[in-house]
Amino acid sequence: MTNLQPQALVDAAVAAMARAYAPYSHFRVGAALLAADGRIFCGCNIENASYPVTICAERAALSAAVSAGVREFAALAVVGGHEGVLGEICTPCGICRQAIAEFCAPDMPVYLGHAEGFKTLTLGELLPYSFSLMEDKKI
Numbered sequence: 001m002t003n004l005q006p007q008a009l010v011d012a013a014v015a016a017m018a019r020a021y022a023p024y025s026h027f028r029v030g031a032a033l034l035a036a037d038g039r040i041f042c043g044c045n046i047e048n049a050s051y052p053v054t055i056c057a058e059r060a061a062l063s064a065a066v067s068a069g070v071r072e073f074a075a076l077a078v079v080g081g082h083e084g085v086l087g088e089i090c091t092p093c094g095i096c097r098q099a100i101a102e103f104c105a106p107d108m109p110v111y112l113g114h115a116e117g118f119k120t121l122t123l124g125e126l127l128p129y130s131f132s133l134m135e136d137k138k139i
């Protein structure tokens with residue numbers, strides 16, 4: 001069951017953003033990964049007093065899914081904003097793009113929520129020429 005409306009996935013990311021732990025940057029991020037079987041795995045950013053220990057929302061969602069045995073995905077939604085207020089789109093950082101590319105196809109849609117709705121990009125648009133050691137994913 002993957003015929004979920006994109007806005008529903010964005011809404012799940014917004015709900016996840018409310019659980020962000022961001023006392024240092026005050027920038028809250030939420031991510032929702034739609035698995036091929038229809039389940040949704042969410043993540044939020046979890047900051048740390050030792051700043052580099054911080055985990056981004058996208059990798060938190062990916063960790064939740066993979067830890068549950070899920071490795072096939074249909075879509076991703078990401079939202080973020082200062083104190084959780086949506087303004088412009090919040091694009092995944094480079095590390096998260098590479099992490100997502102390990103499991104997701106270049107044509108997978110990524111919905112980036114903003115104050116007025118959401119923008120749709122593909123993972124391949126966000127990270128062209130991603131690094132891979134998998135022969136079948138080589139460009």
Ligand code: THU
Nearest residue numbers: 025027029045056057092093096
């Ligand atoms: N952050 C994410 O959660 N995802 C991204 O792709 C970019 C940045 C978080 C990390 C940190 O807690 C805050 O946003 C500010 O950088």
